[in-house]
Each structure stands twice: as C-alpha cells, then as structure tokens.
Amino acid sequence: MTIRSNSDRRVTPGLTLVATLVATASLLLIPAPTVAGNDAGKPSYNEAGALILPQGYREWIYVGAPLTPNDMNGGKAEFPEFHSVYINPQGYQGYKNTGTFPDGTIMLKELVSVGAKKATSGSGYFMGDYVAVAVSVKDSKQFPDEPGHWGFFSFGNHPNLTPTAEPLPTASCNGCHEASADEDWVFTQYYPVLRAAKPE
C-alpha cells in the first residue's frame, strides 16, 4: 500500500479519521493501570471452581504494609512477616469511583520476611525475602454463602506457590476480617492509599 502525499487532497478525510481514531484509542487505553499478563487482575477460576493464582500482582496497587514481627509477639506471631498488601486494578478503580469494593475485587497479601533490623538509617525493620501469598476475593456469584461474599485463599509458600487454591473454611479468615476490618472485610484503617482514594 502506498501512502498518498499530502498534496493529494483526497486523502485528507482519511488521515483525519486516522488521527481521530488513534487519539480516541489512546484516551481509552491510558486511564486505568494495566497489568502485564493478568487481564487487569480480574479473578479467574478453573473448571472445579478453584481460584487461579493471580499473575502480575506486584504491578497492582499497593495499599499498605502491616508488620507483626516475632520479637514483638513472644516469638509466636501468627504472621511474623511484613504484609505487602495489594489491590487489583479493577477493584481499585471501582473503589476510587464509588467508595465501595466492587465484585471482582482481589486483595492480595504477600508475606515478606524481616531481613534486617539495622541499617544506615537506624534500627527498625527491613524487608528480606518473599515467604507466602494469600488472597481474598469479593465475588457474589462465586461466594454467595460467604459472609460479605468474600472468599479467602492460601497459595502456600515461595518458591512453591500452588497454581490454584480452594476457598478456605469461613472460620479460618472471614470471621476476623468481618469483626475487625474497618470496611467491608478490608482493613482500611491500616491502608492509607485506600483512605486517600475514597471519594468524599
């Protein structure tokens, strides 16, 4: 195909259309954060209904990093690691727009060991290595009987995360989240990113 020269007036409407459509495509594609290889973080399930391990979650939206180290819990912390907590892009966009977590919201907690307690900047806690991944998903179709329609999952430990996970029993996680999380089973009280994103 030969592209006509600018002096050929017949091509002008076509180029205008091209420019308009390219500009429109750009506008449509730019606003939402995209996640490589993960369909924007939408939850997906296998045929047996198990949740498939989300991909690309380290490029999702980080919401906060609670820490309950062993040395502050008599050596027996339930989760002695940093919790790097993420929300999937579609959940974040929905929350920013409406102030509520939409169906399809995924909260993902990646546990990271305490790697150091002293650095140039002082004494404290500094991240080490990845330990484990756990996930909660809000999905009224998939979890019609779970309180709040939140399902909870563990994908085990690095480097042997499981490719899929069955929902955990309601008593394992849901109850504590229901009782203690500030908003819709999510600990927004510890997640400044979400509090700041919530519309007035």
Place this chain on the structure above:
Amino acid sequence: MTIRSNSDRRVTPGLTLVATLVATASLLLIPAPTVAGNDAGKPSYNEAGALILPQGYREWIYVGAPLTPNDMNGGKAEFPEFHSVYINPQGYQGYKNTGTFPDGTIMLKELVSVGAKKATSGSGYFMGDYVAVAVSVKDSKQFPDEPGHWGFFSFGNHPNLTPTAEPLPTASCNGCHEASADEDWVFTQYYPVLRAAKPE
C-alpha cells in the same frame, strides 16, 4: 465529515490504514503500567530546572516499606515513619529489561506515620497517615555533576506538598545512598520487588 459506506471500494485503503494504526497504537500503549495523569511517571522540570511533583505515584510500582520507628531509636529516628517506596513505571520496565536503572528512573519515598502498635493480628507497626514525600531521580542530562547522576528532592509535608522542588545539596542524601545502597544509589537490599524483577 461523512464516512463512506463499505460498498465504496475507494475507502478501503484508508480503513486498512486506520485499523493498522489503531492496532499499532494499542500495542504500544498496553505493555507498560500506565499512570493516570502523569505521562507514565517521566520526570519533568519547570523552566528554572526544578522538579515538578510527580502525580499518580500511588499507582506506580511499590518496591518495599522500610521502617525505623522512634521507639527503636531513642525517640530520635531521622525518619520515624514507614517509608512507602515506589519506582516509576518507565524505571521499572527498564530495570526489568536490562537489570539497570535507566535515565528517567524516579524513586519516590512517601513517609507514613505509625498509626497503631496493636491490632487483632498482634503487636507490631501499622500505618497511619501520610506525612511527607521525597524523591530521587536518575538523569544524566539534568544532573551531570551529581554522583551517579542522581538528584535528590524534598517536597515537604502533607497536606502542603510543594508543587516543585530544587535539588538538595549533594551532601544531604547522595553520599549515604552512594555508600550504603546495594545498587546504583538504590537500596535494593531492602526492596524484594526489584531483586525479583532483575533479569538473571
């Protein structure tokens, strides 16, 4: 402008061109995480050379959350807050591709107060509110004389962050980063996201 009907064969090359360019634009736009309103986090400067406060950085890639609380530093921590540390998408993509931080990399540190020390999950540290923003930028054109070509900036405290910031004196930040950061003025030893993303 009237769009010709499909039966008008003269329009076909134009539509093919449209489809090709739209498809090309889509491919170019999809792979990298995009940042609303911030041109993918590219550093930008005003006419006087001051760095403009990056926008949309809470949707960048989170790399880690060091913590040096006051109660572990005799009440006098230099940075008593959680450090929520982000890298801009173009810096992250470059690092994932090459294992080095490209020109235009921004590391952004948002300081977040310790909001609680006890929660249902145990004793520890839990994030409170936003305190301040500081930034480092690798830019060989903008900072030809800074060690490593890294410039360092403070945008002051929330809720009155400054819209622009002048580079801080080299002695303020650069020296400590040069001496103690594992890789190219960046504390990758505390940032598991970057260590995992680095190509073999």
